[in-house]
Amino acid sequence: MVNFVTLVSAILSIIALVLAAVGMATNHWIDVTEPRSTATSAREANPVVTNTKLPGLTVSYNVHHYGLWVGCHVERSFGEQRSCAYIGNRCYSDVCWIRNDRDTTCLDAKVTLVDQSCTSYQFTRVLVCLGMILLVMGTSLLVVASCVTSGRVAASGSGLTLLSSLLLCIAFVVFYVKEYAGVDGASDWAKLGWSFVLLIISWPVAAVAAIVGALGAVMVRDKDDGVEDIRYDDQPADGIY
Secondary structure (H helix, E strand, O other): OOOHHHHHHHHHHHHHHHHHHHHHHOOOOEEEOOOOOOOHHHHHHOOEEEOOOOOOOEEEEEEEEEOOOEEEEEEOOOOOEEEEEEOOOOOEEOOEEEEOOOEEEEOOOOEEOOOOOHHHHHHHHHHHHHHHHHHHHHHHHHHHHHHHOOHHHHHHHHHHHHHHHHHHHHHHHHHHHHHHHOOOOHHHOEEEOHHHHHHHHHHHHHHHHHHHHHHHHHHHHHHHHHHHHHHHHOOOOOOOO
């Protein structure tokens, strides 16, 4: 028999998992709205760089958007061609453009994508990855618990889901404070992207799933205790047959 309360917890956990996974995999954590801003962070993230592979040509490479893994720049001098590249462990990326659909031109210098704190950016990556692993484990256990009606499995799934919610919450706070709302943060020239909003929604949903799952675990255990008491009362007294 399916435990309805645990089933609700499993469904909520699955929703949180999908939201967090999409937010983690997509790259619209920060969307640039004012690339020509005079803010210090904007000048650092959106520099005007002279590409020596194109003698005498000065090209403005501006950040268009970036996420947890990839940053996308747009070449505003010529047709606004967009190029995306992986953000490495030093928080920069090598950016290349394909010109006229055939010629590839790469930037000599490194274009900084994460200007506030590379350490906090990498820490956010670690927190999100750990949170996702725990959320997958917790969701799996809650799904199993809803099918086999096991209080112990439900309790374990709820604990893992709650811990994942905590890690995702910390990741949200670190990224928001250090990369967006802090001193010289991106809030002066950008807005929070939809990918980051999905992550913001995911951790409260995961927390609710954990609480509901814990309630389901308690209900199952109380029911099991009642069954054990009935079984014990049915046993004949010693010496009486």
